Amino acid sequence: MKVSRRDLLLGTAGAAAGIVFTPVPWKLLGDVSIWTQNWPWIPQPAHGPVETKQSVCTLCAAGCGMRVRMAAGWPVAISGVSTNPITKGALCPLGFAAHQLNWHPRRLREVRHHGRAASWEEAQAAFERACAEGPVAVVDGRPGRSASGVLAAFAEKHNGAYRVVLGAESQALLPYAEWSGTPVSALGYDLEHARTVVSFGAPLLDGWGTPGRFTRLWSEKAAGASNPELRLIQIESELSHTAARAWRWLQIRKGSDSDLAAGVARVLIEERLVAARGPLPAVSLADACSQTGVSELAIRELARVMATQRPTLVIAAESNASVAALNVLLGSVGAPGGIIRKSRAKEGPVPFEANPNSYRAILIDSTVPWDFVPRTKAEIFRFAAWDGGGLEADWLLPCPGFLEETTDVPSAPTLGVEPYAIATNLTAPAETIKTAAQFLAKIDSTLPEIEKLIQARCSEIFEGRTGTVYGDQQTPVAKFESAQKLEEQLRGGAVWVNDAPKNGELRCAFREWPGETASSAVTDWASTWAPAVFPPLAAKLYQESKLREAPGRRPA
Amino acid sequence: MNARYGMVIDLDKCTGCGACIVACATENNVPPAAARATWRTGITPMLVQKLTNGKEGGERREAFIPIACMQCEHETPCVSVCPQQAVELDQKTGIVMQMPQRCLGCRYCMTACPYHARYFNWWDPQWPPGMEKSLNPGVSVRMRGVVEKCNLCHARYHVAVEKAAAKDKKEIDIADYVPACVEACATGAILFGNLADERDPVFAAAHSPDSFRLLERIGTEPKVHYKTKQDWIRVMADRNADRPTEAQHG
Amino acid sequence: MRRPSVVFAVGFAVAMFVGWVAFPRALYISQEQPLDFFHKTHAEKSGLNGCDSCHMAGSDGQYSGIPKTEVCAGCHTEKLGSSQDEALLVDNYVKQAKQTPWLVYSRQPANVWFSHAVHTRRAGLNCTECHGNYGESDSLRVYEQNRITGYSRDIWGHSISRLRRAPHDGMKMTDCENCHRRHHIQVGCLGCHQ
């Protein structure tokens, strides 16, 4: 029998009618929608046990305590440590997404020589050659670490120079160091006892120093009160986040901080608001007004406020002698609620010089901020975990990223106390990655080992018998039965804080009023952020919201 | 015992640092910004916005207001409009729950929400290669074409529930349940707790005279409260605030 | 009977066959487990009693799932028999300290939050009430995966129509809902989803 067109139609009709009574259309409909809920190109979290580890953030010098949630062996979330006596559980916005940095597209994974891939052997050979030919400089961004010890030791043994790069916050303390002959690393601010804080452009509420230290103080003593216990006066050209939330904001012309300081000093002395009788600044009050664009009335008002609710602590954004001099006038140096000496250290490391052409080569540690670029002919060996782009380094050497290296964390620049913590590595870096210390140790096997140095430091603290260890509970060092126990605790994320130092050990004196200091105001809201790149999620702050300006230099 | 989880946010204490935004994003596997994303197409279940007193120069004042889902208790705008029950007000916790896997992406709920607290996934979520290892296993990743919002860090609630169950307890310990934004706030501006419990500090804070809610007169009974002692902030944030004279020179 | 009706009936019958017989076979891929495993033998020989001697929930309620290779290594440091799977286990996984890539029959999708602690400790359910008496099995059955959704077949259940199913056949949302309804448990979406 032959099949006609009509038969085909009928058959199809039958099939169509039949299929409705089978699972086919219904199951397919369901499964296709389930497919849209599990699209294969959408990543899903891995399965695995979830545990929480405690460590210390090493992205900048602040050394905030952090709790890291690990899933299937990888860090998936970061939070502050409320038991940490300094940060009290706070972190900066960038810190919360820092665990994603290790997968940042700009992560450095292989040695680069003039932008081309190279090997560690070549880099090592080149550096050895340099050492042989002439003096080398080893530049460190965070002195006082065990790693710093290794770098310094190498420089010493190979008649090179160990130099440090100071951040804006440390530089702000330079004048006091100069006047008192105390190393910058031994100086700090006693914010906790200040009752008036006058900030010349320092972003006190926005990532300055150790986040959480001042912000907590401010939220407890100042926020929203019309006559607060802690008066925050922000002197700045723009309405920064700090200026916005300060008790008073005084708008001045950009870079006229020194003039305002001089003006205030004049009023303080002339109106006998302070004990000191001089030296008088060269700048007249009228000049100060015209320079700063602030009315004479406002300056007098400011001076009076500074004098009334003491102790008054003046903080500069960077090195500014005339601003620093105000603290001397107000008697806030070496006094509670002022500039204090936090450690007994006699001399500190030498800052990197302006004209470094005397060096054959310069090795830059990964702790040095990316935008530090020595103007020199010397061959540059730069360690970094991420390539921030836009700068010339002969050798770019990949070093461990976030939580990939065990290192210790000494006191941060602005702190008034002396803590010590150990950041243990929670994940292992790729084999192709080395720290500067490891690199140098390869060249000179006689260098001290970091692990040993950390041990030494721990037993030093143990012998010192002063201070307290803040872990899950607080334990005075005196209570520990062995250095090992103490080291264990520190390696577990606890932090040691030395007892508050006796004040009055600090004396500052200068003969005439310091002159104008050229201002290079740091205005980037994340300028304290050391790594070359931002965590991708940081874009929520400026791209996916209007909360902040997009940062100029760093690619997210 | 049904709980009513909510917040009281102290606007005087918010420094606008944005830690809550980032902490929220990591906790809830919110993807990084797509190349073309803007403040109008991005995903920020917790978002800090600026308040100004409208003046310029030295007279200008600024404050910051964190906005997440208000967890409306009454006439919840998004719940009633969703055609296929992808949103619901949970009886046990008072959390307004958004189920992206049920959502068809009609965005009706977004037009219904007066707080603009809902976000649409305009792009497929993408992370740089390898970064998917940093995803939180407690939260499933959303796909393109669905609406999402703050679920009050529900993954953390799950952990608390499981912990309670392990101890064979019926109720969770509120200390085990702290949303990421609350935990992240450096100034402790966000107070979180059970509004249905008189002994909870959040209860007193929510009922203090200087606390208020956004668009209160619409009658959606948000469970996110705000408080400030500064009149100009109150006037800027609260549409229904009776405008005191000193508000003009805030 | 008239020819048209016959033709129609034929078409209908073909559709029926395709829908009920061919389609279910085509929808699932079969995968062999990396190793065979004998729950029964382990229960008897190693004197382990109860599922929770291997699949336990920690103090914080976290469920351990399938034991890690380290646990197996407790006994299987050396080959305990001549079977091929035994050799595979020791050589490929124990010796190399690698995790066995088990295919989990009851694996729920990423958007599901299921707490064993809540169901066993809090609600006092027995494992068998959802998993069947798996402990008695003396080999691992073939793992079937849905081609479209990627789910294990156990989620939908082995009866394609889901009518007249054996008990514990199927772990779909409706199955959870039914059980919750039976026990008057009220949970919102995010009570079980994440």
Place this chain on the structure above:
Amino acid sequence: MAEMAVLDRRWIARGAERSSTLHFLLWLAPWMFLLLLGVYAAGLCFYYGLNQTNMDNRFAFGMWIFLDLAIIAMGAGAFFTGFLVYILKQYDLKPVLNSAVVVGLTCYSGAVAVLMVDVGQPLRAWFTFWYPNTHSMLTEVTFCISCYLLVLVLEYIPVVLRNRQLRKIPSFLVFEHQFHKLVPVLAGVGAFLSFFHQGSLGGLYGVLRGRPFAYRQGFAIWPSTFFLFILSAMAVGPSFLMLVVAAAEKVTGRQLVHESVFRKLGFISGALLAVYVVAKAVDTYIWLNVTSPAVGFSPRDFYSYWPLSSLFLFIATVPLGLLPAVLMIWRRTALKRGWLLVAAALACGGVLLNRFVLTVQTLALPTLSFDEFLSYSPSWQEVATFGGVIAYGVIVYSLSYRYLPLFEPLKGVDKNVPLD
């Protein structure tokens, strides 16, 4: 070409005068292009997602929703004419019934198509039927639209079956004959369904208590916009139908219906429009003086943003509401085809504007005191997708006109029909 023309000719009703095949194809060509472009744009949205549009989190609804509301109001002619003819026995409107059905069908199916592009996860859209939220206006819309679409298809079938070739199949003829008895019932059902979802479309925005600009009080569960939408749709439906038929006459160059039909449509449209304008005015008054002040919003909050100022409100009510109403009722103008069409156009414009204000302005206005007034302009993909829908409408109507008896031959006008 030649044999194609012959084939083409065979499908055209005997005796009906139609343009040459070539001419017809030339007419279709640009519309086909527009349609394909629309399909391509929609494809982009399916493949890459809705980032292809200019919508965003604040403008979650855009041009698509606005125009969907609009064309569905225009398509209301279908249910309303059916209602008039079969339920109210206004048989003199029968001549335009078929084209009313075609217009309705294209408008509704087009709207549904665009909605499928508009949702982020079309493959899950059926969840609405499986897990419906009975409180949601959108659920009501979905159910009504899909059911009514089915009704329109059923209403369209008999028209299709009267095609010259299809008539030859005896069973079809029988079916068509039997089916015809069902049509009045369908008209009834259709009227009911359409009535409801025109309303629920209005309710869509009226229930948004979070958007004081759109929120309205109402009766029972329905806000006042529910009823206003029904009224406005019924008012503008016939107007749009007039415009379509008039356009068809212009394009084909022959008179298709008696002048009386136009006048009747015009009168109905005008009368309803007049009622609507009054109702709308009352509603606006209550809303501005009672509803929105109660939630702390004053007219200033709504109308102080140029260009969406009170001017819009005026335009929508007077020149695009009252005026056409008068023109279509007042004998001096109502008897003149030209005036009638102008009025119809104005009326359609008015409803268009009304839908625009409700959808777009609602989202543009700030709700929080620190929000800003936002603007939005559609991307080319959005425009093209919608252009495709319009093209689709024109094509379906043209094909129907060519091959199906959309209009009964006019006695005394069409020479091919002997006067008996």
